[in-house]
Amino acid sequence: MEQRLGNLDPIMSAAHQTRDHGYLVYDTLYALDSEQQIQPQMVESHEVSEDGTTYTFTLRDGLTWHDGTPVTSADVIASINRWGQRDRMGLALRGITETIEPVDEQTFVVTLSVPTSVILDAFAKPSGVPLFIMPERVAQTPFSEQITEYVGSGPFVFAADQYEPGVRAVYTRFEDYVPREEPASQLAGGKVAKVDRIERIEMADALTALNALNSGEVDYVQTVLPDLMPLLSPDVTTQNIDEFGYQIGYRFNHLQAPFDNRLVRQAAIWAIGQQEPLQAQFGSDEHYALCGAIFGCGLPYESDAMVEMALEADPDRARDLLEEAGYQGEPIVLLHVTDSPAMSSIAPVLAQQLREAGFSVELRAMDFMTMLSQRANQGPVADGGWSIFITSWHNTEIQDPLRNYMIVAAGAGEEGYAGWADVPEIVDQTQAFLRAPTQEDRERIAAEIQSIVYEEAIYAPLGTQARLTALAPGVEGVLNAPANVFWNISKGE
Incomplete structure (x- = not known):
């Protein structure tokens, strides 16, 4: 696999290696099929009230935890509550949820304050932080603390006693798993375990x-x-194996100089462009595509608003902005992930592009898990802080304002995200997107959010690539x- 599996809690961590671990061990209420249609997974059926505010869900028969006990609605409710404090779509849903209550062992009811179909989109989201269902006792772990028990109801059992961090993780077939009868289709349908043992090797x-x-x-x-x-x-x-591909992007630390200045952040985006770093990483353009759409190209909320800012490097424009901002050569630290084959050549090119525009750049090399730890540092670069980090998200993780972490602008509190941008207008517009009555309204709001993201220089995409x-x-x-x-x-x- 591409990167080290260092966190075994797929609700606490949005890392893709943790997500993939989660899909082996846990199951989900719904899933997307190959036509991007929402299909039931652990759920047998659901009903919606006439006013669209009450959803009644019934679990299917045969759901069993790896320890032999049955899955119940109490487990599901506890899992939704924990996930809803961590995932962006979960947080949005939590804000309009009045109650989640059990009816019996297999049935539960979600009552919303406003009608919305986003509940099914959220329960079926394939990546970022999918809604993996855990036993109630495990799901009661505070979302800020890592779970220590890895009992799921999915097709494979995690062999905790054979886990060697940085070396391997082992999974064995769960003999009592009952797959759905439908054929496997993307993440939906029957999850049939056809091998006895999986070894996830770290190289x-x-x-x-x-x-x-x-x-x-x-x-x-x-x-x-x-x-x-x-x-x-x-x-x-x-x-x-992936028709949608990944969006690569970079995000600034808004708390510390020099990127506490909006003009300096804008200058960095104009300096970098997309062609040079993507070509250095992937060579031929058959392996990547330029794309400045914040919510992905070819996806429902693609917009061309202000994309010229990110597409082509313009060092002269960057230098003018730096002069206007009064930049005095303050050092910036660019976190360089070295153990990700799909990103390891990008940071050195970004550093060079920034230097050519007049920035003073330090490239700080580390593995991906170390980067996740270091980017939590809110201090100045002299105290181990940072200025820019680079990451990639699957396009299904960034395709709308409710799930896109890179646009998060809620400050440095619990609802913030690394970089700690503080732009209340984005928070308000995201809530407006959640409540928008029509698709046309949602498209308009998404385009407005994209303009704000570029104007405030919260982050910039580096295009897309397929692996x-x-x-x-x-x-x-x-x-x-x-x-x-x-x-x-x-x-x-």
Whole structure:
């Protein structure tokens, strides 16, 4: 897999490796199929009141925890409550939820203050922080604390006694799991475990992983870099398992100089552009696409508002803005993730683009998990703080204002996000999006939010890219999905 699995709590952490761990161990109430339609997963059926404010959900038969006890509505309610304090869509839903109450062991009712269909969108969201259902006793863990018990009801059991951080994680088939009868389709349908055991191997070096695949030591390599493709063995196959791809982007620290100045943040965006860093990372443009839409290109809320700011580097414009802002060469620290094959070449190019525009830049190298820790530091760079971090989100995670973390502008409090932008207008507009009565209204509000994001220089996208996964001979049934899922996969001799 692409990065280290360091956090085993898929509600506390939005990291993709933690999400993929979550899909092995836990189940979800709903899921999206290959047509992007919401399908029931743990739910058998639901009913909606005539006024659209009351949803009654009934769980399907046969749901069992890995410890042999049945899944109940109390477990689900506790899981929704914990998730609703962490996930952006969960927080939005929490703000319009009056009650969540059990009816019996398999039925629960959600009562909303306003009618909205976003409840099903939120319960079915595939990435970011999916609504993984946990036992009540586990879900009662405060969302700010990592869980310590990993009992799920999904198709695989996490072998906690075999977990070696930085080395491997092991999962075994849950013999009592009852799949849905529908065929597997993206994240929906029957989750049939066709192998007895999965070993998630940690290999930080992309070439080492590729050589292990060629020699038959591993069966699945999540991401193969374009420049390593010629080294693949002829009997190895590649598969683009993800039609939507990832948005790469960077976000500023708004609390500390010099990026506490909006003009300096704008200057950085004008300095960077998209072509140079993407070309350095992916080579041929067949592996990436320029895209300045905050909510993704080809997705429901794509907008061209102010995208010229991010698409093409303009160092002269950047220098003029720096002069206007009174920038005096204050150092900026750019966090450089070195262990992610899909991002490791981007930070050095960003640093060079910024230097050419007149910025003083320090490149601070680290692995992804260290970056997640360091970006929590709100102090100045002299005290271990930072100025810019780079990350990637699956396009299904950024496709609207309710789920896009990179637009979060709620300050440095509990509802804030790394960078700690404080723009109340974005908070207000996001609430307006939630309550908007028509799709036309939502599209208008999303475009307005995009303009504010660029005007305030909260963050900027670096375009999109799709990743190729490599499979050993005999590996079949890998599903096209926005996450790496391992049900439906079989391994021949």
